[in-house]
Amino acid sequence: MTTETTPRPAPRPARPARTRRRKDLGTPRRLSRGQTILQGIVLTLGAIAFLFPFYYMLVGSLQTAPDTSIAGAFPNPANLTLQNYAEINSRINLLTGLVNSGIFTGGVLLGTVVFGVLAGYSLAVLQWRGRGVTFALALLVQTIPFQLLMIPLYVLIARNYGLADNYLGMILPFAINSAAVLIFRQYFLQLPKELFDAARVDGAGEFRLLWRIALPLVRPALVTVLLLTFIGPWNEFLWPFLITKEASLQPLAVSLANYISTVAGSTANPYGAILSGAVVLAAPVVVLFIVFQRYFTSTDLGSSVKG
Known part of the structure; x- marks a missing residue:
């Protein structure tokens, strides 16, 4: 009489420790x-x-x-x-300083976005000779401090171009921002190439691709560049101070610095007057970040491509 024994199932192969570790890392651990x-x-x-x-x-x-x-x-x-605000407004005209800062900052933002988008799209999407060298030069510009270029820029813009005491003279040195070019390039590189290939098959040109397809998908990059670039020219002091001598053209940061160095000590409450000017200068930046902070999140690029 023979007895049949049921064969035991083969033991499961142990899951590699690396796989388990990756799964553990991917699962968020709940805090106590x-x-x-x-x-x-x-x-x-x-x-x-x-x-x-x-x-x-x-x-x-x-x-x-x-x-x-x-x-x-x-x-x-x-x-x-609110007497401190009235005191400093009677000396430097806060509204005029805000308008000058707005014109200076708006011109810089316009140049930064236009040239940044065009250069970033060209470096990320288009194929042309010398693209790698141009990208390397854009990275190299990041290492050169602006103070090193300030004297030749002043000679070029104030003496050669005659743009002293002019809004254009304040804007030109900041109109192209290499950091914005790099940000736009990285966002454009994340876009699926299938979108551009399909549009080119339909006969769309490069500018139409940029305006209709690329820009709507990189809206977080636009807002990020605008917010990050806004802080620089809004708080910029040294270059507008060098290029403008007329008080009616000076941005608010320059007007506040002149007020602190000349007439602040003669006021009844110099600390209050200086802080009130600082509040007026900082308020637009704070409001801007509060309103647009949600746009820092990345957009969903995958929804634009059908599976």
């Missing part, structure tokens, strides 16, 4: 209650430390009598007034 509370406390303290200088600047700009102590961060409501 204590870790969540600790994380919230740390983030709250970091937010307070980051926002406190802005709060102190705003409170200091509203104080009638200057108070540089720690208690000045929590002033008496009876000590708050």
Whole structure:
């Protein structure tokens, strides 16, 4: 009598440790209650430390009598007034400074976007001789400080072109931003080539490809470049100070610096007047970031290509 034995199934091969490790890394680990509370406390303290200088600047700009102590961060409501804003506005005209800063910044943004998009698209999508060398030169420009080029630029623009005390003279040195070119190039490289190939088959030209296909898909790059570029010319002091001598053409940053160095000490509350000017200068940047911060997220490029 023979007994049949059921063969045992072969043991499963062990999953490689590398595969398990990758899967573990890809799965987010849930934090415990204590870790969540600790994380919230740390983030709250970091937010307070980051926002406190802005709060102190705003409170200091509203104080009638200057108070540089720690208690000045929590002033008496009876000590708050808008007189400091009226005082500095009577000396430098805040509205004129804001308009000059807006013209200067707007011109720089326009040149940065136009030339950045064209150069970035050319370096990422088009095939032409010397593209690699041009990209290397764009990277090289990042290592050259602007202060090194300031004297030859002043001679070229003020003396040769005669653009001193002119908005165009302020804008020209910043009209092309190599960092914006690199940002646009990286975004254009992420676009599927099938989109451009299909459009070319339908007879679309390169400018139509750029306007109808590429630009709508790289909207986060446009907003990112605008926000990052906005800060530079808006707070720029040295070049507008060199190229403009007329007070009616100077941006607000230059007007504030002249006010601090000349007449701030003669006012009843110089700290309050200076801080009120700083609030006016910083307010557009803060509002801009609050409104457009959601556009920093990347767009969904895969939805444009059918599977």
